[in-house]
Amino acid sequence: MNLRNLPLAVVLLALTPAVFAQDTPYFVTYDHHLEEPGNLEISVSNNLGIPRTGQPVFAAPLLELEYGVKAWWTTEFYLEGQSRERDSTIFTGWRLENRFRPLAREHRINPVLYFEFENVNEGSRIMKELVGHASSFDEPNADLRRAHARELETKLILSSTAHDWNISENFIVEKNLTENEGYEFGYSLGVWRPLARIASAKDCRFCRENFIAGLELYGGLGSTEQFGFHDTAHYLAPVIRWNVTDDSAIVLSPAVGLTSGSNPLLLRFKYQYEVNGFGRKVASLFRSKQ
Amino acid sequence: MRVQEQAMRVREQAMRRALIIVLGLGPMLVAGLLAAQNIDYQPDPSWQAPAPAAARPNPQAGSPELAAGGRKLFLRICARCHGAEGGGLKNAADLQLPVVQRQTDGALFWKITNGNQRRGMPSFSGVPEMQRWQIVLYLRTLAAEKEKQK
Numbered sequence: 001m002n003l004r005n006l007p008l009a010v011v012l013l014a015l016t017p018a019v020f021a022q023d024t025p026y027f028v029t030y031d032h033h034l035e036e037p038g039n040l041e042i043s044v045s046n047n048l049g050i051p052r053t054g055q056p057v058f059a060a061p062l063l064e065l066e067y068g069v070k071a072w073w074t075t076e077f078y079l080e081g082q083s084r085e086r087d088s089t090i091f092t093g094w095r096l097e098n099r100f101r102p103l104a105r106e107h108r109i110n111p112v113l114y115f116e117f118e119n120v121n122e123g124s125r126i127m128k129e130l131v132g133h134a135s136s137f138d139e140p141n142a143d144l145r146r147a148h149a150r151e152l153e154t155k156l157i158l159s160s161t162a163h164d165w166n167i168s169e170n171f172i173v174e175k176n177l178t179e180n181e182g183y184e185f186g187y188s189l190g191v192w193r194p195l196a197r198i199a200s201a202k203d204c205r206f207c208r209e210n211f212i213a214g215l216e217l218y219g220g221l222g223s224t225e226q227f228g229f230h231d232t233a234h235y236l237a238p239v240i241r242w243n244v245t246d247d248s249a250i251v252l253s254p255a256v257g258l259t260s261g262s263n264p265l266l267l268r269f270k271y272q273y274e275v276n277g278f279g280r281k282v283a284s285l286f287r288s289k290q
Numbered sequence: 291m292r293v294q295e296q297a298m299r300v301r302e303q304a305m306r307r308a309l310i311i312v313l314g315l316g317p318m319l320v321a322g323l324l325a326a327q328n329i330d331y332q333p334d335p336s337w338q339a340p341a342p343a344a345a346r347p348n349p350q351a352g353s354p355e356l357a358a359g360g361r362k363l364f365l366r367i368c369a370r371c372h373g374a375e376g377g378g379l380k381n382a383a384d385l386q387l388p389v390v391q392r393q394t395d396g397a398l399f400w401k402i403t404n405g406n407q408r409r410g411m412p413s414f415s416g417v418p419e420m421q422r423w424q425i426v427l428y429l430r431t432l433a434a435e436k437e438k439q440k
Contacts, residue, residue: 071407197420201358
């Protein structure tokens with residue numbers, strides 16, 4: 001790309017009209033609603049972890065770029081970091097994920113296939129998914145950042161719409177390609193519902209139709225070496241999403257740890273912005289003038 | 291006296307300019323509206339709602355006042371491809387055409403819910419069910435508007 005086009009690209013991004021994103025309030029669970037083709041969703045989020053007494057509080061920020069390639073294919077790129085009380089702030093790695101919806105129509109259960117490649121270090125605490133056993137967080141960031149892991153993660157996403165309720169189940173399998181740890185397993189379950197069924201005629205921002213509430217339950221299920229609930233972390237998390245404008249939303253979720261291996265509390269926050277027709281605008285920059 | 295004449299002349303010039311703008315912009319606006327309408331739209335023959343889905347009546351048929359909310363949703367969700375007046379942009383359907391308006395409420399609801407991957411229309415099953423029916427209610431007013439324009 002010619003650098004002269006960069007300011008133009010920024011202007012195009014800013015001028016791109018707003019669109020209504022299909023709302024999903026989940027932080028960990030995925031449902032079957034993919035990104036609209038050609039649209040880009042930019043999200044910034046943070047996972048604030050309140051650990052047990054005596055351990056430092058941590059914050060794990062995350063940048064997500066989600067793009068709708070086709071109506072049946074969504075791709076997403078992540079950059080993540082971590083900052084810890086009385087320690088340092090580090091870059092913890094990147095992830096690339098792809099979601100495919102094999103069935104064209106709506107069904108009672110809508111499957112989605114998920115594949116993700118992760119290049120992260122042991123300092124990662126975004127907790128986009130929980131797999132395997134609960135991990136300790138005693139080592140300093142300087143040591144954690146040296147331990148790299150390339151991982152392949154797959155999910156089977158099953159999602160249903162029953163009237164206005166969404167019910168989703170995710171089954172996770174993860175393989176560390178750097179070290180032989182066997183296969184690690186995890187799960188995530190979620191339900192959400194809009195607070196209002198009917199849209200009012202007025203253009204309001206605080207009315208119920210702009211809010212979606214839900215509940216998530218997620219955790220690890222051990223590995224091929226030791227499958228089950230022993231020494232695993234699990235969280236129960238109410239979620240609420242507020243569509244601030246037609247193209248942006250704020251999502252909040254306090255997650256309560258359910259086992260001794262979990263943090264007592266996670267506070268999750270996300271801001272999303274949807275850019276309509278991003279692919280078309282970028283392609284137009286490279287098109288011949290004739 | 292001369293000041294009054296000058297003021298009158300300035301006013302006349304301003305009115306002439308306004309008339310030119312209105313006469314010039316009017317046909318352009320009409321041409322723009324026509325260009326925005328996808329009159330060549332050809333429906334996908336394989337994209338048909340199953341009979342039970344097509345037979346579903348709109349539960350809001352007796353509440354025409356809900357169409358106003360449907361219009362708001364339409365402008366948020368659908369107008370980007372179908373145009374603010376439903377005329378259809380790019381490959382998206384002209385929703386005012388009889389070929390669309392002849393379809394049952396249930397068929398339109400099914401199409402909003404399922405989308406058409408071949409034509410790049412996403413599924414909007416994430417929009418609450420009653421709001422999808424509100425959109426169908428609003429789609430019916432597009433045909434009425436067109437009749438009124440005739």
